Amino acid sequence: GAVVSQHPSWVICKSGTSVKIECRSLDFQATTMFWYRQFPKQSLMLMATSNEGSKATYEQGVEKDKFLINHASLTLSTLTVTSAHPEDSSFYICSASREGYEQYFGPGTRLTVT
Amino acid sequence: GIQVEQSPPDLILQEGANSTLRCNFSDSVNNLQWFHQNPWGQLINLFYIPSGTKQNGRLSATTVATERYSLLYISSSQTTDSGVYFCATDWGGYQKVTFGTGTKLQVIP
Numbered sequence: 001g002a003v004v005s006q007h008p009s010w011v012i013c014k015s016g017t018s019v020k021i022e023c024r025s026l027d028f029q030a031t032t033m034f035w036y037r038q039f040p041k042q043s044l045m046l047m048a049t050s051n052e053g054s055k056a057t058y059e060q061g062v063e064k065d066k067f068l069i070n071h072a073s074l075t076l077s078t079l080t081v082t083s084a085h086p087e088d089s090s091f092y093i094c095s096a097s098r099e100g101y102e103q104y105f106g107p108g109t110r111l112t113v114t
Numbered sequence: 115g116i117q118v119e120q121s122p123p124d125l126i127l128q129e130g131a132n133s134t135l136r137c138n139f140s141d142s143v144n145n146l147q148w149f150h151q152n153p154w155g156q157l158i159n160l161f162y163i164p165s166g167t168k169q170n171g172r173l174s175a176t177t178v179a180t181e182r183y184s185l186l187y188i189s190s191s192q193t194t195d196s197g198v199y200f201c202a203t204d205w206g207g208y209q210k211v212t213f214g215t216g217t218k219l220q221v222i223p
Contacts, residue, residue, distance in 0.1 A: 034210075034211065036213075038155075043200065043213045043214065043215055043216050044200070044202075044213040045213075046210060046211065046212070049210060091155050093155075093157060095211070102145065102147060102159070102162040102204075103147070103204070103211055104159065105149070105157040105159065107155075107156045107157075108155045108156060108157070110155065
């Protein structure tokens with residue numbers, strides 16, 4: 001089956017710094033990648049959708065200047081949390097898909113901002 | 115947007131028992147997936163089931179798209195089945211997936 005990886009698995013950073021999370025589709029070319037956020041004991045919320053080579057589409061309420069998404073190739077998308085604050089602490093999950101196929105999810109990245 | 119509700123929100127089972135988890139969605143969908151999120155947070159894809167019935171070992175799923183619901187059956191539950199089960203639907207023609215509210219399952223020995 002299709003495999004999606006994320007790096008890092010977990011990260012701790014200080015308030016005010018930026019953190020980059022990578023999402024890679026290892027054995028297929030993903031036309032679309034998605035970023036989700038999950039707070040403790042809650043469901044996953046879609047943050048943004050990105051297509052290779054074009055700007056990401058952000059969901060309502062998601063600050064695009066704070067959560068920078070780059071989809072540089074068909075196998076890599078990155079999410080950068082800029083000027084992180086403790087309220088940005090969360091579990092971030094990416095997914096990747098080929099058109100017409102199901103989405104494959106990465107293992108997630110746990111971000112803790114101190 | 116689409117609403118995806120799951121029931122029950124919490125479920126405690128004795129090991130070996132069977133259970134049925136339900137997912138209701140408020141609009142027509144392109145497909146539906148079931149996931150198991152383990153205690154470490156990893157999402158494991160269980161079924162991709164826009165309609166009909168599929169089985170994989172002790173798990174099976176049925177989606178009745180015309181009536182806007184899907185069911186996940188777990189038979190002979192094991193402690194390793196514990197975690198949160200999510201259904202998720204892809205709708206709107208943009209592959210935007212909306213996750214359900216989740217069912218937290220705890221299987222006790």
